[in-house]
Amino acid sequence: MSAATAVGAGPLAIIAGAGRLPAEIAAEVAERQEDVAILPIKGVANADFSAFRQRPVGMLDPNGVLAALADLDARAVIMAGTVHRPGIGLVMAGYEAVRNREEIRKVVQGGDDNLLRGIIAFLEDNGFPVLGVRDVAPRLMAQEGLLGRHAPTEADTQDIASGRRALAAMGLSDIGQGLIVAQHRILAVEAAEGTDNMIRRVTGLRRKGLIGRLLRHGRPAIAEQTGGVLVKAAKPGQDFRVDLPAIGPRTVRLAREAGLGGIAIEAGSVLVVEREMTIRAADAAGLYIIGVAP
Secondary structure: OOOOOOOOOOOEEEEEOEOOHHHHHHHHHHHOOOOEEEEEEOOOOOOOOOOOEEOOEOOOOHHHHHHHHHHHOOOEEEEEOEOOOOOHHHHHHHHOOOOOHHHHHHHHHOOHHHHHHHHHHHHHHOOOOEEOHHHHOHHHEOOOEEOOOOOOOHHHHHHHHHHHHHHHHHHOOOOOOEEEEEOOEEEEEOOOOHHHHHHHHHHHHHHOOHHHHHHHOOOOOOOOOOOOEEEEOOOOOOOOOOOOOEEOHHHHHHHHHOOOOEEEEEOOOOEEOOHHHHHHHHHHHOOEEEEEOO
């Protein structure tokens, strides 16, 4: 199949990694009476896809993926779910038959975002448009307002505003999608380690008493073990097919362990994975989750 191949008239094809997200996307698409099929990645995908057509594929078998998409006459593709990046040797072995080895080496060594963009380019070069979650399942994205029964305080609202201003400024330099702020002080910024490990860093700082000392410097003291908000938003010009900002039940658990008061997410730009479970977890932990206008 070449780049000149016409877009198929068949289903939306979901290349599925681990977790429930691929199934949640498929359910929303099917609810609109649109055709959908799943390409579960062998040994990785672990959700229940029994309600949908399936074509299992190998993570390192690009020709197999193309064959499955062609067999389905897929009209478009979306990639969803967790996949741990394989080593460069495995990737090179899998893709050497369809792309130049040096080109693939540059893609793989460029980081996860670059690898995903390389996969997107590969699929689209072969005639399969790639979409993002908010293109096909917008209800999975955060909406404005509270998610759950807890609400931010006035101090929290001010911290959320501070965090959003900082994220907007950092986004212009392509730095991070999230940060943690308390009393207008930035406690941590999401770097290459991702949101979960950023929150864990704050947990470690709290246990050492370092955050309390930082916040007491020239300001009224606050409890060392509590306070602060996780703020997540898309970067300016974000490609929503790559590294979509997201929260889920694990985010809530880590936020509670870090002593945070809540989570603020940009409406329309941040994915809420396993929404009902996430909201229940936040309610039980006494944390607020709020969607804020872009």
